[in-house]
Amino acid sequence: MGPTPGADAVAPRLLESLVCPATGGKLVLDRARGELVSKAAGLAYPIRSGIPIMLIDEARKLDE
Numbered sequence: 001m002g003p004t005p006g007a008d009a010v011a012p013r014l015l016e017s018l019v020c021p022a023t024g025g026k027l028v029l030d031r032a033r034g035e036l037v038s039k040a041a042g043l044a045y046p047i048r049s050g051i052p053i054m055l056i057d058e059a060r061k062l063d064e
Helices: 012-017
Strands: 028-030 035-038 043-048
Touching: none
Parallel strands: none
Antiparallel strands: 028 035, 035 043
16 A cells, blocks of 8 residues: 555645644654654544644544
8 A cells, every 4th residue: 555645745844843732742744544643642643635634533543
């Protein structure tokens, strides 16, 4: 399975400025899944059509 097209469409400068809304901590881009991962919160925020969805209610728990 290749990278999710939406993940590559996010501007690198935007990625640098985003933080986890739950912890305020660093996010790591997971291109394969098209998500921004917060290891501290145990959450992965989806990227849809190049737009990071930074809502806790929309995040996937990492144990899922």
